[in-house]
Structures are given as C-alpha cells and as structure tokens.
Amino acid sequence: MENRKKQIIELSIELVKKYGYDSFSYATLSKELGITKASIHHHFQRKDDLGLELCSYIHAHMVKEFNSILSKKNCAKEKMKDYLNLYAKMIETGDKICPIASLQAEANVISKEMREEVCLIDDAENDFIETVLNLGIKENDFYIKGDIKLEALLITSALKGALQYSRIHDKNKYMLIAEQLTLRLQSF
Amino acid sequence: MENRKKQIIELSIELVKKYGYDSFSYATLSKELGITKASIHHHFQRKDDLGLELCSYIHAHMVKEFNSILSKKNCAKEKMKDYLNLYAKMIETGDKICPIASLQAEANVISKEMREEVCLIDDAENDFIETVLNLGIKENDFYIKGDIKLEALLITSALKGALQYSRIHDKNKYMLIAEQLTLRLQSF
DNA sequence: GTCTATACACCGATAGAC
DNA sequence: GTCTATCGGTGTATAGAC
Numbered sequence: 001m002e003n004r005k006k007q008i009i010e011l012s013i014e015l016v017k018k019y020g021y022d023s024f025s026y027a028t029l030s031k032e033l034g035i036t037k038a039s040i041h042h043h044f045q046r047k048d049d050l051g052l053e054l055c056s057y058i059h060a061h062m063v064k065e066f067n068s069i070l071s072k073k074n075c076a077k078e079k080m081k082d083y084l085n086l087y088a089k090m091i092e093t094g095d096k097i098c099p100i101a102s103l104q105a106e107a108n109v110i111s112k113e114m115r116e117e118v119c120l121i122d123d124a125e126n127d128f129i130e131t132v133l134n135l136g137i138k139e140n141d142f143y144i145k146g147d148i149k150l151e152a153l154l155i156t157s158a159l160k161g162a163l164q165y166s167r168i169h170d171k172n173k174y175m176l177i178a179e180q181l182t183l184r185l186q187s188f
Numbered sequence: 189m190e191n192r193k194k195q196i197i198e199l200s201i202e203l204v205k206k207y208g209y210d211s212f213s214y215a216t217l218s219k220e221l222g223i224t225k226a227s228i229h230h231h232f233q234r235k236d237d238l239g240l241e242l243c244s245y246i247h248a249h250m251v252k253e254f255n256s257i258l259s260k261k262n263c264a265k266e267k268m269k270d271y272l273n274l275y276a277k278m279i280e281t282g283d284k285i286c287p288i289a290s291l292q293a294e295a296n297v298i299s300k301e302m303r304e305e306v307c308l309i310d311d312a313e314n315d316f317i318e319t320v321l322n323l324g325i326k327e328n329d330f331y332i333k334g335d336i337k338l339e340a341l342l343i344t345s346a347l348k349g350a351l352q353y354s355r356i357h358d359k360n361k362y363m364l365i366a367e368q369l370t371l372r373l374q375s376f
Numbered sequence: 377g378t379c380t381a382t383a384c385a386c387c388g389a390t391a392g393a394c
Numbered sequence: 395g396t397c398t399a400t401c402g403g404t405g406t407a408t409a410g411a412c
Binding site for chain 3: 190231
C-alpha cells in the first residue's frame with residue numbers, strides 16, 4: 001500500500017476510536033496531514049471507500065494481533081491477559097475506545113457494506129476468544145458455565161461496553177471491570 | 189412540561205437510540221413532527237439545550253423504571269429479569285440500543301454538560317443493580333465473586349455492549365448473552 | 377407557538393491546472 | 395499526487411411577521 005494511503009487510513013482509525021466515523025471529515029484529515037481535501041479524495045474518492053478500507057485494515061491488524069497472542073508459548077490465562085491489554089492500551093493513549101464498538105454504535109448511519117465488514121471483524125474476535133477459552137479448559141485453568149461460544153460473545157461485548165463506560169467515567173475502571181469479568185473463568 | 193416539548197424530547201430519545209445524538213437534526217425532528225425547524229428552536233434554542241433536557245428526561249424515566257422494579261413484591265432473580273427485559277424491548281422495537289450507550293460512544297463529541305448528565309444516569313443504574321445484587325445475596329439466590337460494586341459495573345456495561353453487538357448481528361443474541369452473564373450469579 | 381426567510385459554516389464531492 | 399476553485403446539500407441558528 002502506498003505510504004500516503006496508509007497514513008490516511010491509520011489517522012482515520014484513530015479518529016474513529018476517539019470521535020466515531022461520522023464525526024470526522026476530509027477537512028479534519030487534511031488539516032492534520034497538511035494536504036488538501038481534494039488530495040484525500042484522490043486516494044479515497046468517496047468517504048465510504050475510506051470507510052471500507054479502514055475496516056479491512058482494522059480486520060487485518062486485529063487478526064495479526066490475535067495470531068501473535070496465539071503463537072506465544074504461554075498459557076491461556078496469560079493469553080487472555082494479553083488480549084485485555086490490547087484494549088487497555090487504547091483507553092490509556094487518549095480517550096479511545098474499540099473502533100469496532102464505535103462503528104457498532106453508528107450501525108444505522110454507516111453503509112450496509114461497512115456494517116458487513118464490522119460483523120466479520122467481530123466474528124474473527126469471537127473465534128479468537130473461543131480458541132483461548134478452549135485452551136484454558138484443556139489446561140484446567142478455565143471453568144466455563146454454559147455455552148462456550150456464548151461466553152466468548154459475552155467477553156468481547158462486555159469489554160467493549162466496559163471501555164465505553166470507563167472512557168466517560170474513569171479510565172482506571174476498565175481493567176477492574178475486565179478482571180471482574182474474568183473472575184468467572186476461574187474454577188477455584 | 190408542555191405537550192410539544194415532551195413530544196420533541198421523546199422523539200429525540202428514540203432518534204438517539206437508533207442513530208445517535210449527532211446524527212439527527214432539527215430538520216429530522218421537524219419533518220417527523222410536521223412543524224418547522226424554527227418552531228423547534230422556539231422550544232430548545234440550541235441543540236445542546238435539547239440534549240441536556242433529553243438527558244434529564246432519560247434520567248427521570250429510568251429512575252422511575254428502577255423504582256417500579258424495586259417496589260414489586262418479587263425476588264431479586266425476577267427483578268434482574270425485569271431489568272434485562274427493559275433493554276430487550278429497545279432492540280425488539282426497531283434497531284435501538286441503550287440511549288446512554290449511544291451517548292457514551294459520542295463522549296468526545298457531546299458537550300461537557302451532557303457528558304456529566306450521562307455519568308449521573310450511569311451512577312443511578314449502577315446503584316440500582318447493586319441493590320438488586322445485595323437483595324439476591326440475602327435471599328441466597330445470588331453468589332458473587334469479588335467486589336459487588338464492580339460486579340454491578342460489569343453487568344450494566346456488559347449489557348450495553350451486548351445490545352450494540354446484537355443490533356448489528358442478530359437481535360436474538362441479546363437475551364442469550366444476558367442470560368450467559370447472569371449465569372455467574374447462580375450459586376448452584 | 378408557529379411560520380417564512382435567511383445567514384453562515386461545514387459536509388462530501390468534482391473539474392481542471394500543475 | 396497535489397493544488398485551487400467551486401458546487402449542491404445540510405447543519406445550527408436567528409430575525410421578524412402572524
């Protein structure tokens with residue numbers, strides 16, 4: 001990918017995390033990057049084009065993070081901690097929430113194509129957590145009541161909710177809620 | 189409160205739940221209500237005035253709902269079920285999420301005054317859930333690991349996240365996730 | 377309390393020169 | 395790949411008549 005395109009996408013993702021998709025404009029990007037709106041339209045003719053590529057970028061980035069966590073030679077408990085820290089980084093580096101949660105909140109505003117992309121990213125995240133949960137069960141470190149797929153769904157959506165809550169109340173609350181959430185996984 | 193004002197506020201809340209605060213305009217309201225934008229400005233000079241009154245209205249409405257649940261002569265388990273159903277109604281009646289979650293997602297876009305109002309509403313909801321949890325413990329129906337205030341925070345933020353997830357994926361998922369969440373409260 | 381009319385800023389987007 | 399210039403549309407908001 002060309003450098004400028006990548007630069008625009010990465011800035012856009014930070015703006016989605018902080019303000020949401022509808023709340024930043026080509027003018028916002030152009031001021032920040034020091035180029036004109038027309039130049040940005042050269043790379044992404046319609047804003048929806050940028051929106052779709054930004055989703056693909058997030059998707060690829062998260063899959064990379066998940067694979068990195070899975071390939072580490074540590075236990076499921078530690079992999080879960082690594083995962084929780086991914087979100088902790090967002091809120092610590094400036095009032096940011098999960099970009100996917102941000103887009104979910106705008107579900108009825110963004111295009112059908114973007115909505116579908118958001119769903120695919122959610123699916124990837126849920127599959128990842130399900131894998132970690134199954135690993136933890138094998139290692140006798142996790143004990144899970146009910147359906148494992150549902151527990152994965154609960155974890156991913158609860159953390160997104162916790163991030164949103166913490167941003168507006170107290171950043172430090174996020175990790176406390178995350179730890180309270182994972183308490184239930186412990187068999188003792 | 190005058191009838192028209194109430195009508196504008198109630199419509200605005202439905203729009204916040206469906207699209208978010210920044211994504212509806214005085215034009216949206218005026219078309220729906222059959223009056224002009226100028227007439228709406230007569231009731232709420234600035235949009236932020238509407239935003240603040242809409243928050244107060246949500247606050248009062250939710251406190252009323254919570255008190256209604258608490259005053260019922262049923263057990264904590266059933267009160268929790270009543271609470272879960274409040275959110276279920278939102279998503280079932282047309283792609284809507286919790287208005288507070290919607291405003292949380294726009295935290296860096298709305299005014300400081302609105303942000304503070306949102307926090308107060310969250311506080312009321314958390315106090316309510318904490319009360320229900322303590323009641324359930326007394327009744328020997330709930331068993332809670334860790335801090336009760338944290339568990340309340342987890343429940344309220346997890347449900348908001350579950351609503352957002354379910355709206356974009358599959359409405360029926362919400363209640364399944366909610367039930368998976370409350371599984372942890374059961375001692376057996 | 378509602379209207380018409382209007383102001384002004386910003387939005388996404390395009391044409392065309394360099 | 396970047397620019398200037400510009401378009402039509404929409405956003406919040408106000409003035410003033412009825």
